[in-house]
Amino acid sequence: MSEAGKANKARSGGRSGGRAARRTLRTTRDFRMLPGLTRNIPYCEVMDEAHVERLDNASMNILENVGVHFRDPIALEDWKTAGAKVVGERVFLDRGLVRELIRTIPAEFTYHARNPANNVRLGGPHSIFVPMTGAPFLRDLDNVRRNPMLEDLATFHKLAHMLPALHSTAHHIVEPYDHPISQRHLRITYSSMMHSDKMFMGMTTSPKNAEDVMEMCAILFGEDYLEDHPVTTGNCNGNSPLVWDETMLGAMRAFCRRNQPVLCSPFVLGGANTPASVPAAVAQLNAEALSALAYTQVIRKGCPAIYGHYLSTVSMRSGAPMAGTPEIGLMNFMIGQMARHYGVPWRTSGSLGGAKTFDAQAGYESASTLSAVIHAGANYIWHAAGWNEAGMHCSIAKFVVDAVQCAMAHRLGEGPKWDDFDQALSAVPDVGPGGHYLGHPHTQENFQSAFFMPELFDNNSIEQWVADGEKEITERALNHARNLLSEYQQPMLDVARDEALRDYIARREREIPAASELNQSY
Template sequence: MTGGVARHARRGRDARKTLRQTRDIAMLPALRRNLPLTEPMDAEQIARIDAASMHILENVGVVFRDDIALEDWRRAGAKVVGEMVYPDRGLVRDLISTIPETFTYHARNPENNLPFGKDRAVFVPMTGAPYLRDLDDVRRNPTLEDLASFHKLSQMLPAMHSSAHHIVEPYDHPISQRHLRITYSSMKHSDKMFMGMTTSPKNAEDVLDMCAILFGEEFLETHAVVTGNCNGNSPLVWDETMLGAMRAFNRRNQPVLCSPFVLGGANTPASVAPAVAQLNAEALSALAYTQIIRKGCPAIYGHYLSTVSMRSGAPMAGTPEISLMNLMIGQMARHYGVPWRSSTTLGGAKTFDAQAGYESAVTLMALQMAGANYMWHAAGWNEAGMHCSMAKFVVDAEQCAMAYRMAEGIRWDDFDEALAAVAEIGPGGHYLGHPHTLENFQRAFFMPELFDNNPIEQWQAEGAADATARALAHARTLLAEYQEPALDQAVNEALLDYIARREREIPAADALNQEY
């Protein structure tokens, strides 16, 4: 071995040793996609979906079950009859044209700011689970401490761009006050971006007041710092709770996900293209309303998308039709020039098994092909969202990192150097000790931590741990290594003072551990 190659070999061994000893928890930048998107509709079919959606809006109408929204629509020039709004296509197009196609999410750590929209995308953990599967893989009611653990894992996992909000429901805190503690946990245990509760208009205002404490009221006026989610009631209904929360966010220039809640075949037609036409109409009506509230406010074309088993009526994940609808919705969002949200790594399995893996992989890859910008429920979702699994959470995050690498596309920066190595090695040689390999092994091929690729003899000798056992051990390690990102003391005290005041003002009449 020549001196130069020996030095490279030592450098390679040292690099591998350092990699083992030092965990890189730096958040990945916002994904910038460099792969072509999959677009199954041609221009005529896009126009057909658009025309069908506009026909629904103009002739079937959408229920806005909210007096303020109805008056807002009247002033904007829409036809309003009772609770029915019939916006014409010209008005809808004018309104959605003012939605920014791109903007930047700002985190309390500026290094974690995220450009968003067009070819930029983010991964966000699941939310809303009434149960968890814990570090012992036991399904039980979550606590505020469990929620904090998920927020800590979100901070530690590079592919997670957000701490979301109520990843799991903390049953040891009254429902009426829960949003305050959830928001504080999101802010305190992670310095990434987060989501805000929209469970009532007043809860949304509390979240935004806390954001103003964290970032400054004037900062909110010109910067996106939090995301709200407003679910529609398919078919074609928006209710007072969601619309009030939407106004709270939009009035302070914060984005919301305008999300029809789609159970394909139950609350949409039992056919892919007509279901997308209805969903598109619902999303457009909400997107347009955001611009009535505040022109130019960021907003995101959203949906929660599943299909329903025609045998049982249960929601399904990972089906071909869900992937097709995501591909179509991506095309429609780009047609209107707005960013869009979908859900990824969804599973219906009751444990972290092969079903969970297959379903999650299908939805994860479909969203990369579809070009989704806000990839929500990206870690932990199982049992149709009824529980968040600690094991699945960390494996999903690693899968998102793998999908991130794939979507980055082909790297050409070392092409000539690597071709030179072919000439140096020649026929019958190997590349393991070559300088190019030693310089590039860490980035050349993704090396999963949580998948076992060793020979069976080694796997058996090391305890024959399955994926769940490996994942739970990894989660324990991450939580043991977690270091809280410092929060300014004065800001922290102001947040706690706000929470204490609001908890005195809000009745805690809701029974602890109430299930719903």
Template sequence: MNAQAPQTRTRSRAGGRSARRSLRSARDFTMLPGLTNVLPRCEVMDGAQVERIDAASMDILENVGVVFRDPIALEDWRRAGAKIDGETVYLDRGLVRELIKTIPSDFTYHARNPANNLRLGGRNAVFVPMTGAPYLRDLDDVRRNPTLDDLAMFHKLSQMSPALHSTAHHIVEPYDHPISQRHLRITYSSMKHSDKMFMGMTTSPKNAEDVMDMCAILFGAEFMEEHPVTTGNINGNSPLVWDETMLGALRAFCRRNQPVLCSPFVLGGANTPASVPATVAQLNAEALSALAYTQVVRKGAPAIYGHYLSTVSMKSGAPMAGTPEISLMNFMIGQMARYYDVPWRTSNTLGGAKTFDAQAGYESATTLSSVMHAGANYIWHSAGWNEAGMHCSVAKFIVDVEQCAMAYRMAEGPKWGDFDEALKAVPDVGPGGHYLGHPHTQDNFQTAYFMPELFDNNSIEQWMADGSKEITARALEQARALLADYEEPKLDEARNEELLEYIARREREIPAAEALNQDH
């Protein structure tokens, strides 16, 4: 399958030039299968250095400890045999190793459309769009507060983007809906506008329970006992703190056998040491403590080694994206996750620029390249992220998707299926000829080489004749065209009614003014 976004269908030469012109305009929005990344992994540590990070992390867990600000978690750890002093949990390395051994090294996500099921772990990877933006840059490239309709727009674009394997959850914050009730409408939007995998809100333990209830309506409670259908994100408070909100949400997901991302939130140099290896050692200890706790809650529950990485400008204190140290940390964390044989999550195509400019492109490309060579499994924030996550840009979302499709194609490795047939063209053409009119070229011109739709490779004269459009304008035109072609993958009517009834009941029960923390 051609990893182009949107894809073009492969056909024979029959019908000549007009048929090929028609073919180029046809679009196929079928999701690409989960990526099997065959690229050699970039490993910047030797075996002794991996063990050195592991030993340093275990020393932190045993001697510094991790704060679990949650009485239920403290009691769980006490029963598991950990040493407790106040809210600080001291974890013996033997206990940690025994617990994380029961985390599945890979598992399958089940989507509403079974054709969109996905394997995760090992060399299997998925692309997931960004979440959590309090602003968007819209179809007119105007920065403003988002609405529920804007969120639906991004879920529709995710559905129509073959290289995206998920709709995530709150890609943008819907400000036109009460904050205490948003998780219901956000979850429903993912379920309604797409039949791909989605994420579940973890903004409070009760919100997480609501998401689990809605998933049970959509998939069936018994089905969820054996099949992962969504993902929760559990952010740590670095350094070395897990709070009651996140731990309660973790339990809600793990008890229902649904995977969570155990994600320390790294601001390198601010909440970690000003050293790449020492930062990784602290992050590793934080991630291991949460991963181990998932197995205290439910042995064998799927869990994902997570993190969010940024470094901090020592000039302004602002988080930075695309720096060399972030790439190095991705390589190192990939090695540590493989050392423990657990799937791992990273962040992708991150940008700190305020508009979709060259800075945004360079930062995103640097991150994407390192993520692919690090061998990440759950590749989050893969489309739209800019301004350090403060806004989701429609234009950048569209271009990021195409970049993910290009990365997908690269990570598949060389395709050898037509090697012998292609070689037969060499004597046919001979010295000094060209291959443009050869039958093999005519049959394979669409799939042999990736042809980006959003990058302009024409002459400057042709570019000017086409309106001198820069990439932001081209991407916004593409977004409008995609939305015009969107077809909703209809929910089963009975399940849809049950979901709406559940939302209506919970909205009556939840005070509209109730303030809740937000996911990262």
């Protein structure tokens, strides 16, 4: 009998047992966040020790002989004080100095959420899933592509709060167009703080904006608390090849001085701003990341920092960025090895898609990328939900399905569970040849946890699917999102802290001109 035939026989032969099992399913949803993933599967490592050393040496040669532009007078003075060779804006970094500095970055640390039950460990075997950010458009609950507003951002923050596999609300998942650019960071940060009690990200769109985020964190958690408790994450993108600019470096200083971690993220478009070669692209990226990681320790020795990157390859036919390609997977494997070589946590992107709608292309690209980064051992898995159209829009439908994929990746990363092996094995003689396990006491006790059952995937018969209205994944996902939002309950926020946050926002909005683009450096 074919595998399909056996599956159908098992389904029909055990239907009464299946119905009995389904009747015991909980009728209320459990919105509790999954603990951070502690991986228990091997790393996929595509380089031997000689290749790691070769790549490290190539990166160090770039730092020593080509140099990195730090387009920021404060950073240049900092590097001179630290003993680096500085010629104009170009900093030449001795490998001994780089190694000495990155050695002080913590290999692991704990993020502290507003709700301590949502604290998560990062680094080593510990990983978290973080939604996408930065989309200038969304696909809404009616699957319409349009400009987002602050209310739409709140919708995503509420969903992130309720989806167990997401460990953060990120920050500007979508851009709120109904607020001036120069003031958005305040409302975005408050939305993250108010609509969820999970960990969140902080805006780094300018040094002053980053300082505002730090002040709001100090209001929420307490000034002294920030000194030894990471509560948020900043992202600082490099301008590949080999440039760090004043905006990102100023924001980096704002976070590091308060002992808050930043992602040191070269922005890689493979073949466009890196060599058209996987190993050479990683060598350049590695040099860029190391230069920024080292600078975090010049700012404040011992502050947490994360080896970051944004990875894409460029279509040589159109010039457009691509997602889910084999080379992106290979680069993630290699970057994971390099980060472990240096003993620092690392960030990657989890569910990238280039499709214009939530279609098969989006699913294939995202699943391919997420699978690779899980096996690569990534710690901070950003853009893990919602990303489509090369980041141009965040899809509500894809957001909730990606969260299911993250839950599946979480389960995969945990590895096999052996705690009830003997008990489960004892069912074999009870059932014997030709029987089924659906009615066995062990199955009845463990069916909800033994095998992952993705809520949004349809595994019914074709007849049942037709009877249920022939709903495809996008419709099911949007219905699920509506149901989630109808059950949302805002986590309680201390009244005094909430009032202080609102007062701070009101004051800063009076102080910051609302002339949008002209004030991005404010």
